Amino acid sequence: MAPQNFKVIIVGSGPIGIVTAHALSKSNIDYVVFEKGAEVAPTNGSGHMIFPNTLRFLDQIGILPQVASAGKEVYTKSNFLKDGTTHGEIDLGQLCLDNHGYKPIYFQRSHLIQALYDALPVEDKSKIKTSTKVTNIEVTETGVRVTLADGKVEEGSIIIGCDGIYSQTRQTALDLANAAGKGKKLDGLPYKSVIRSYVFRRDWPTPDKDRCLMWETRSGGLAAQGFAQKESLIVALFEHLDVPKEGYSRFSEEEKEAFKKRFVDIHLNESLTVGDVMENDKINWDFFADQEEGKSDIVQYGGRIVLAGDSVHKITPISGLGLNMGVQQSIALVNRLNGVLSTNQSPSSATLEEAFKLFEKDCAKTLAKTLELNTILGDGVTWANWPAWFIDRVAAPWIGLKFIVTKFYSKDILRHGFVLNSLPKDGLKQGQVAWVS
Numbered sequence: 001m002a003p004q005n006f007k008v009i010i011v012g013s014g015p016i017g018i019v020t021a022h023a024l025s026k027s028n029i030d031y032v033v034f035e036k037g038a039e040v041a042p043t044n045g046s047g048h049m050i051f052p053n054t055l056r057f058l059d060q061i062g063i064l065p066q067v068a069s070a071g072k073e074v075y076t077k078s079n080f081l082k083d084g085t086t087h088g089e090i091d092l093g094q095l096c097l098d099n100h101g102y103k104p105i106y107f108q109r110s111h112l113i114q115a116l117y118d119a120l121p122v123e124d125k126s127k128i129k130t131s132t133k134v135t136n137i138e139v140t141e142t143g144v145r146v147t148l149a150d151g152k153v154e155e156g157s158i159i160i161g162c163d164g165i166y167s168q169t170r171q172t173a174l175d176l177a178n179a180a181g182k183g184k185k186l187d188g189l190p191y192k193s194v195i196r197s198y199v200f201r202r203d204w205p206t207p208d209k210d211r212c213l214m215w216e217t218r219s220g221g222l223a224a225q226g227f228a229q230k231e232s233l234i235v236a237l238f239e240h241l242d243v244p245k246e247g248y249s250r251f252s253e254e255e256k257e258a259f260k261k262r263f264v265d266i267h268l269n270e271s272l273t274v275g276d277v278m279e280n281d282k283i284n285w286d287f288f289a290d291q292e293e294g295k296s297d298i299v300q301y302g303g304r305i306v307l308a309g310d311s312v313h314k315i316t317p318i319s320g321l322g323l324n325m326g327v328q329q330s331i332a333l334v335n336r337l338n339g340v341l342s343t344n345q346s347p348s349s350a351t352l353e354e355a356f357k358l359f360e361k362d363c364a365k366t367l368a369k370t371l372e373l374n375t376i377l378g379d380g381v382t383w384a385n386w387p388a389w390f391i392d393r394v395a396a397p398w399i400g401l402k403f404i405v406t407k408f409y410s411k412d413i414l415r416h417g418f419v420l421n422s423l424p425k426d427g428l429k430q431g432q433v434a435w436v437s
């Protein structure tokens with residue numbers, strides 16, 4: 001039975017906000033989503049690789065075919081040196097199919113978010129309120145109260161902060177914890193940048209329109225990734241920073257152009273260089289920024305505020321795991337909420353706090369493994385230091401990419417993917433690496 005008076009306020013309709021909405025909807029838990037942007041899925045944005053752990057959840061809630069049709073299956077990942085020499089290739093799609101029963105899918109970001117939104121039940125769509133910025137959050141004895149930019153006030157039982165890296169919800173939780181003398185006192189952002197990146201998207205006549213090709217080039221301190229899918233090409237250029245940087249960086253146009261120039265001769269694949277495809281007049285979206293990495297010291301406050309997605313961790317794009325990790329958090333969180341609400345429809349703050357602590361524990365190991373892998377990949381692909389060069393250039397080809405992906409992605413991370421405990425798991429696909437949950 002659906003709890004009568006329990007209502008979740010989600011801040012942010014990024015991918016994690018919408019996935020959380022799906023999980024709550026399937027659990028018959030009432031919710032509302034406040035999104036400050038004018039649209040659910042603005043057309044700016046790069047691309048996201050969605051791995052089998054996320055796809056299995058979409059399969060469980062019955063929306064996989066609809067969402068999948070907005071992206072393209074990934075097949076080969078081809079590695080290169082900067083002169084275009086081949087440095088290994090793996091059929092990533094086939095390997096994930098063999099290991100887990102699902103091929104990864106690459107989406108243009110706006111297509112993914114739009115498809116997730118479109119797949120919500122019709123009656124839920126009105127629960128996503130765009131152009132509605134949350135400006136203030138208060139915790140009361142029995143719930144939460146948020147103030148919106150237009151001055152309106154909304155009450156709920158809990159807040160899930162899915163409001164991204166500069167999360168106001170996280171800041172409120174921190175301020176409240178600091179004021180109450182709980183938790184560690186923190187100044188500013190908890191994440192540090194280790195990678196600087198320029199990412200762009202342009203139209204591209206992809207030779208194979210049904211699948212996504214992935215290219216990855218390594219070079220001293222620099223790396224490039226290319227995703228050719230549907231009619232567009234998304235390229236990400238990375239530089240490893242010598243010293244991790246704190247805080248938000250702003251760059252001038254000159255700095256951006258100087259950064260881009262350093263990549264023009266680097267090959268994206270055997271025949272194309274970055275310079276061949278980085279034509280300013282053909283680029284329809286780009287983004288130059290430092291990419292933060294790390295996890296927040298605070299995951300919840302007082303059983304009333306809890307965080308998921310980039311608001312609570314930040315994983316650079318190199319491993320393609322940030323969003324996938326956020327999805328895991330959404331599902332784990334809703335499982336814990338379901339557990340509480342199945343026996344008590346008006347849980348106290350203390351009961352919710354206990355449930356949120358368990359949620360944090362549920363995700364801790366996978367998050368630690370994900371951050372660890374992301375650091376290794378970031379160092380490895382940019383040849384950030386001599387050990388990283390040795391691992392990428394010598395050890396990895398010797399060990400074999402299939403073994404590495406199976407060990408570090410499939411076994412350490414993907415197999416631990418959550419699905420909703422309240423729904424059946426029958427019929428979900430399996431591969432050679434058995435799902436843990």
Ligand SMILES: Cc1cc2nc3c(=O)[nH]c(=O)nc-3n(C[C@H](O)[C@H](O)[C@H](O)COP(=O)(O)OP(=O)(O)OC[C@H]3O[C@@H](n4cnc5c(N)ncnc54)[C@H](O)[C@@H]3O)c2cc1C
Nearest residue numbers: 012014016036048049134164309310317320321322323324
């Ligand atoms: C170039 C690039 C490539 C990437 N590729 C991958 C990949 O291949 N695979 C992968 O798993 N991950 C990838 N990631 C990471 C992924 O983009 C993030 O992990 C993901 O977007 C996080 O989603 P989110 O919903 O937590 O936050 P966001 O996407 O940041 O969404 C937060 C939302 O909250 C809204 N908001 C913020 N404050 C408020 C407020 N006060 N009131 C109301 N609304 C508010 C914002 O407008 C926004 O819509 C990539 C990241 C980058 C930068």
